[in-house]
Amino acid sequence: MRTRPAPLRGAVVADRDRPGRALRVPARPEAGLVVLSAGDGARRTSTVRVAPGDVPLLVAALSGAAVADVLPAVC
Template sequence: MEDAAVRARHGIPTGVLRDADRSGRALRVSAHPDADRVVLSTWQGTSCVSTVRLDRAEVVELLAALGAALLPPPGPGGHQGTTP
């Protein structure tokens, strides 16, 4: 069983996403339920090069931003999609 202090410091791993263009670069997602946070960390090989700590509301905002990034760009006149 994992030590509670280690879990609090490193969190509970929930996912790893490999960079599509940079070899060895990855985004790791970890849960920190005791602190009510989710941590996104950028790794290059075995080195963590940055972290962002998000509270619950910010995770919802991140999901909305990711969803919006998947939408087609606005057409002429500023409307989403291709046909009204």
């Protein structure tokens, strides 16, 4: 399966269960946002643009989900 190249700045996190699927986090400081893109091979399946001020909430949610059975909803 063909995959998209890694961003010049940022990261790609591979899906644990499905080869070819990944979450891409390209650095976009010039745009004033953080982009999260889910993809399956060369096809992007969804994109979320996060305000820099919301990144700590996102990191906390990911960290909490990694260690807890139930993560309380926060908005």
